[in-house]
Amino acid sequence: MSAAISRAFQPYDGERTSSADQFWVIPRYGYRELFRSRFTLILFVASFFFPLVFLAAIYARQNAQVLAIFGQQMLDGVKIDAGAYIVLTYAQSWFAFYLALWVGPPLLGRDMANNGLPLYLSRPMSRTAYIAGKLMVLLGPLSIVTWIMGVFVLLFQGSFEGSAWLVANGRLFMAVFVGSWVSIVLYSLVALALSALLRRRWMARGAMLGSLFILRGVAGIVNLLFNAHWGSLLSPTEVQVTILSSLFGQDRWFGALNMRPDISAGSAWIVFGLICAACLAVLYRRVRAYEVVR
Amino acid sequence: MSARNGHAAPGDHAPDNLAPDAHAADLRETIVIKNVSKFYGEILGVNRVNLIIRPGVTSLVGPNGSGKTTLMNLLSGLLQPTRGEINVLGVPVADAERLGRRVGYCTQVDSFPSGMTGYDFVYGFLRVGGFGPADAKARAWSAIERVDLVDAAKRKVAGYSKGMRQRIKLAGAISHGPRALILDEPMNGLDPMARAEMAALFQALAAEGHFVIVSSHILHEVDTLSDAVVVINHGYVLAEGDIHDVRGAMDADHPTGILIRCDKPGLLARHAFEYDHVIEARLHDDGQGLLVRTRDAEKFFRALGEIALTADLTIDSVTPADDDVEAVYRYLIGTSGETT
Amino acid sequence: MSEVIRLEGLGVRLGGRPILHELTVRLKGRAVGLLGPNGAGKTTLVHTLLGFHAPSVGTAQVLDHDIRDPRGLKAIRAAVGYMPERDAFLGDVSAIRQVRLFAELSGLPPKAALERAHEALIAVGLGEARYREVRTYSLGMKQRAKLAQAIAHGPRVLFLDEPTNGLDPAGRARMLQIIAEIRDSGVTVVLSSHLLHDVEQVCDEVLVLKDGHVALHADLAAQRQANTRFLDVEVRGDRPALAQALAAGGCEVALHGRWRLKVVLPAAWGMRDVYAAAAASDAQVRRLTYRRHSLEDLFLHAMGLPTAFAPDVEGTSAVPQAIPPKEAADVRRD
Numbered sequence: 001m002s003a004a005i006s007r008a009f010q011p012y013d014g015e016r017t018s019s020a021d022q023f024w025v026i027p028r029y030g031y032r033e034l035f036r037s038r039f040t041l042i043l044f045v046a047s048f049f050f051p052l053v054f055l056a057a058i059y060a061r062q063n064a065q066v067l068a069i070f071g072q073q074m075l076d077g078v079k080i081d082a083g084a085y086i087v088l089t090y091a092q093s094w095f096a097f098y099l100a101l102w103v104g105p106p107l108l109g110r111d112m113a114n115n116g117l118p119l120y121l122s123r124p125m126s127r128t129a130y131i132a133g134k135l136m137v138l139l140g141p142l143s144i145v146t147w148i149m150g151v152f153v154l155l156f157q158g159s160f161e162g163s164a165w166l167v168a169n170g171r172l173f174m175a176v177f178v179g180s181w182v183s184i185v186l187y188s189l190v191a192l193a194l195s196a197l198l199r200r201r202w203m204a205r206g207a208m209l210g211s212l213f214i215l216r217g218v219a220g221i222v223n224l225l226f227n228a229h230w231g232s233l234l235s236p237t238e239v240q241v242t243i244l245s246s247l248f249g250q251d252r253w254f255g256a257l258n259m260r261p262d263i264s265a266g267s268a269w270i271v272f273g274l275i276c277a278a279c280l281a282v283l284y285r286r287v288r289a290y291e292v293v294r
Numbered sequence: 295m296s297a298r299n300g301h302a303a304p305g306d307h308a309p310d311n312l313a314p315d316a317h318a319a320d321l322r323e324t325i326v327i328k329n330v331s332k333f334y335g336e337i338l339g340v341n342r343v344n345l346i347i348r349p350g351v352t353s354l355v356g357p358n359g360s361g362k363t364t365l366m367n368l369l370s371g372l373l374q375p376t377r378g379e380i381n382v383l384g385v386p387v388a389d390a391e392r393l394g395r396r397v398g399y400c401t402q403v404d405s406f407p408s409g410m411t412g413y414d415f416v417y418g419f420l421r422v423g424g425f426g427p428a429d430a431k432a433r434a435w436s437a438i439e440r441v442d443l444v445d446a447a448k449r450k451v452a453g454y455s456k457g458m459r460q461r462i463k464l465a466g467a468i469s470h471g472p473r474a475l476i477l478d479e480p481m482n483g484l485d486p487m488a489r490a491e492m493a494a495l496f497q498a499l500a501a502e503g504h505f506v507i508v509s510s511h512i513l514h515e516v517d518t519l520s521d522a523v524v525v526i527n528h529g530y531v532l533a534e535g536d537i538h539d540v541r542g543a544m545d546a547d548h549p550t551g552i553l554i555r556c557d558k559p560g561l562l563a564r565h566a567f568e569y570d571h572v573i574e575a576r577l578h579d580d581g582q583g584l585l586v587r588t589r590d591a592e593k594f595f596r597a598l599g600e601i602a603l604t605a606d607l608t609i610d611s612v613t614p615a616d617d618d619v620e621a622v623y624r625y626l627i628g629t630s631g632e633t634t
Numbered sequence: 635m636s637e638v639i640r641l642e643g644l645g646v647r648l649g650g651r652p653i654l655h656e657l658t659v660r661l662k663g664r665a666v667g668l669l670g671p672n673g674a675g676k677t678t679l680v681h682t683l684l685g686f687h688a689p690s691v692g693t694a695q696v697l698d699h700d701i702r703d704p705r706g707l708k709a710i711r712a713a714v715g716y717m718p719e720r721d722a723f724l725g726d727v728s729a730i731r732q733v734r735l736f737a738e739l740s741g742l743p744p745k746a747a748l749e750r751a752h753e754a755l756i757a758v759g760l761g762e763a764r765y766r767e768v769r770t771y772s773l774g775m776k777q778r779a780k781l782a783q784a785i786a787h788g789p790r791v792l793f794l795d796e797p798t799n800g801l802d803p804a805g806r807a808r809m810l811q812i813i814a815e816i817r818d819s820g821v822t823v824v825l826s827s828h829l830l831h832d833v834e835q836v837c838d839e840v841l842v843l844k845d846g847h848v849a850l851h852a853d854l855a856a857q858r859q860a861n862t863r864f865l866d867v868e869v870r871g872d873r874p875a876l877a878q879a880l881a882a883g884g885c886e887v888a889l890h891g892r893w894r895l896k897v898v899l900p901a902a903w904g905m906r907d908v909y910a911a912a913a914a915s916d917a918q919v920r921r922l923t924y925r926r927h928s929l930e931d932l933f934l935h936a937m938g939l940p941t942a943f944a945p946d947v948e949g950t951s952a953v954p955q956a957i958p959p960k961e962a963a964d965v966r967r968d
Contacts, residue, residue, distance in 0.1 A: 007753065008750070008756070009757065009785060009815060009816045009819035009821060010819050010820065010821075011713075011788045011789065011790045011819075011821060012742065012750070012789075013788075014742075014743075014746055015746075016742070016743075017738070017741050017742065017743055019708075021743075022738070022739060025735065025738045025739050026739075029731075029735050033727075110724055110725060110726065110727070111724060113725055114722065114723050114725050114769070115718070115720050115721055115722045115723075116722055116723060116724045118716065118722055119716075119718075119723075119736055119783060120736075120739065122711060122714070123711050123712070123736065123739045123740050124707075124708040124711040124712045124739075124740070125739060289681070290681060290686060355803065356802070357802040357803075357805075358773065358774070358802050455673065456672070457672055482800075483828070484828060485671040485672050485828045486669070486671075486829075486830050486930070486933055487671060487934070487937060487939065488671075489828070490934075511800075511801065511802050511806060512803075512806075512829060512831070513803050514831050515831075518891040518892075518894075521892070538870075592918075595918050595919065595920055596918055598919070599912060599913055599918060599919060602905070602906060602909040602919075603906065603909050603910060603913060608904065608905060608906065609905045609906075609909070609922070610905065611922055611924060612920070613922075613923055614920060617921075620803070624807075627804065628804070
């Protein structure tokens with residue numbers, strides 16, 4: 001027994017991993033924990049819904065038999081164009097939001113609830129590496145749910161419409177990609193920042209959900225009070241819609257509804273940047289190895 | 295046993311270790327726990343405890359979950375026994391008001407209302423206890439002085455170090471002048487100087503005739519500080535009394551070991567074996583000492599004294615190998631550590 | 635033995651206030667005790683060596699890596715284990731999962747990390763419980779899990795902050811035994827504690843801080859070489875009479891505890907004379923040992939407080955400080 005004990009205590013002399021390898025430890029362990037919750041799986045599967053509907057619609061338009069049943073009217077009615085993709089991207093961003101809300105808080109909450117941070121930060125990893133590692137865990141699922149599915153649908157349509165269509169609609173690819181990343185970055189940072197601030201996962205989740213709707217209401221009130229439009233800058237949903245509209249170059253959703261609030265794309269991007277910066281500031285302040293007591 | 299002062303005298307059977315001719319007058323000078331059990335539903339707190347606690351410093355030792363806190367809650371009246379009786383200085387524990395005046399309790403709880411200063415804490419406690427403003431103020435300052443927190447008394451408790459919080463809690467417990475103090479790990483978090491000061495305070499209080507009942511995990515401190523020790527495990531009292539008496543009583547099963555360093559250990563061994571309470575004498579590894587095991591420590595030390603003066607050898611040092619709380623704890627409870 | 639930790643004029647400011655004042659010390663022991671009153675700067679020192687704070691002045695080296703050099707700091711953290719004072723664990727994760735996570739973060743390849751995590755948990759006595767979530771553990775088990783994560787990656791230096799906090803006597807004895815075994819395996823242990831007894835048992839070097847200064851740096855091993863006229867005597871019977879008899883014979887005597895005396899023998903006296911005095915006074919000698927200055931004497935002396943006998947400071951490097959009056963204003967936690 002004493003042989004086993006002394007071996008356990010002896011200094012380690014073997015091979016050591018590189019900083020890059022060490023960086024991936026947190027994402028690896030994070031992914032292992034990811035589907036521990038059944039609800040995560042449910043959300044994830046549910047997020048396939050709209051893309052599947054799109055895929056079905058795209059296929060239906062090409063399929064002679066279906067056309068025979070429904071007729072040419074349907075062909076004109078169900079147009080899969082920029083107006084449709086902006087809706088798809090927006091819808092998927094909501095799934096991304098709920099995924100981030102569900103998965104994000106435990107990532108930090110688990111570490112902070114019982115003072116686990118000193119254990120991380122007394123190791124050769126910087127705060128940046130820690131935060132980035134946690135972000136990585138979110139980036140995978142959120143990417144799949146947003147731009148990966150979006151680009152897949154685009155390619156699916158492209159396979160039917162031909163390379164000319166693909167070239168003509170290159171902007172769609174860019175818009176789906178960038179628009180998705182705006183959601184991913186925004187929601188990941190907000191989820192992590194709120195959980196660093198509030199620590200308890202349900203409080204962070206509640207705050208994330210509540211703030212979205214509350215800010216929307218506040219934006220509306222401000223607009224009313226000041227008879228202006230800049231109030232919409234306070235609401236993240238309006239900001240996101242503005243950015244999407246400008247990326248797609250498209251005001252009309254499904255060709256009909258004009259969803260765009262009356263604020264400039266430039267100001268929307270600035271607000272987006274400010275929110276992200278604020279989240280990073282909160283994260284860097286709260287991710288510490290010790291609590292400073294005044 | 296006669297009824298006295300209107301309260302029912304403790305039952306018909308005297309606790310085993312009260313002398314038959316002890317009477318009610320003695321009861322006002324002791325804390326008597328008679329056949330007390332406490333259950334929380336099915337869960338055991340303490341089981342058939344019989345104890346008499348006298349003035350002085352009494353330490354409770356035992357693993358976590360052994361019943362120390364239950365016992366202290368029972369003594370302070372926070373809990374009532376499921377069976378049996380407890381009498382604190384002549385007051386049954388059911389009589390909360392009279393008990394409260396005689397007992398000061400200092401728990402492990404470490405939270406205070408925010409914004410409260412140290413002085414407020416003690417003063418408020420006194421006022422709630424029924425003391426008038428002037429009286430409470432005087433007593434509060436007196437208690438604060440005793441624990442040496444006068445400079446910090448007007449500052450918020452939230453800003454205190456752990457040691458200072460322990461001391462202000464102690465001030466609260468002694469402020470109303472109780473005769474008995476029940477303190478749950480009072481030295482937790484104190485630095486060595488504060489520990490020494492608090493130990494000195496306990497001894498001073500004991501000298502004044504108070505009952506100072508302390509629970510602690512730091513056994514060597516218990517050794518130097520206590521007049522009596524109560525060893526408890528699984529809700530049972532395993533041993534109680536002066537630690538050396540307790541150790542002596544265990545000699546039959548655990549013969550006392552004593553290490554004697556001298557210039558002629560062989561000669562010492564020959565002398566030692568002349569006494570039949572000595573059952574083992576072993577040369578220490580370096581050849582300069584003798585480890586003796588005896589069934590009767592008392593007799594052996596007397597014998598050693600004679601050997602030291604008459605035999606042709608020079609004793610260098612005498613060290614009991616296990617005549618302390620640590621050893622008693624080890625023998626009674628062991629290092630199995632099933633609770634931690 | 636080469637120096638494991640070197641402080642060179644190390645000064646640290648926190649929140650605008652100086653906490654550590656230009657400490658210069660070289661620590662080479664196998665086990666170093668870090669002592670001092672609350673607010674003296676012990677935790678700040680450990681945090682600075684781990685790189686949680688940057689020094690404002692001076693520098694320090696751990697295992698020959700400088701804390702001011704970012705790469706040096708990384709190297710230090712890979713070679714060091716830290717057991718914080720407060721509870722520190724990942725709640726709903728099993729012990730084995732977290733210990734291997736932290737081992738991998740310290741630079742071990744995954745398989746080696748898993749192996750050593752198992753070994754560490756078994757070595758601290760959590761063999762059976764290691765697959766359970768740590769939030770289900772008792773206090774003592776949590777302490778041991780904290781220790782396991784600190785040693786699983788095989789550090790050369792181990793920082794322990796109050797490792798026996800909250801443990802019952804059996805748990806304390808076990809923890810100290812494990813720490814002693816770690817020390818004997820060649821790991822340098824830095825033990826910060828309020829319990830002088832723990833430090834005395836485990837450490838052979840002590841560093842005492844007060845108000846951010848070094849109050850004492852002593853080699854306990856050297857101190858333990860007995861060569862003195864100081865005695866520790868424990869008696870039964872008439873202690874005051876014995877004290878008088880000893881004093882009458884020219885000894886310095888101080889009473890201590892309930893049954894003890896500290897005695898300094900005059901040159902002419904031997905042990906036999908002590909026994910003679912005891913016999914004459916109807917006191918029975920129960921314990922008789924040379925009392926090398928205990929850590930307590932050294933500590934009190936370093937704090938500027940009276941002790942029974944002023945220790946000779948040979949073998950220590952005490953830097954007597956002008957000790958400010960006992961400050962209850964010393965609320966600052968470090």
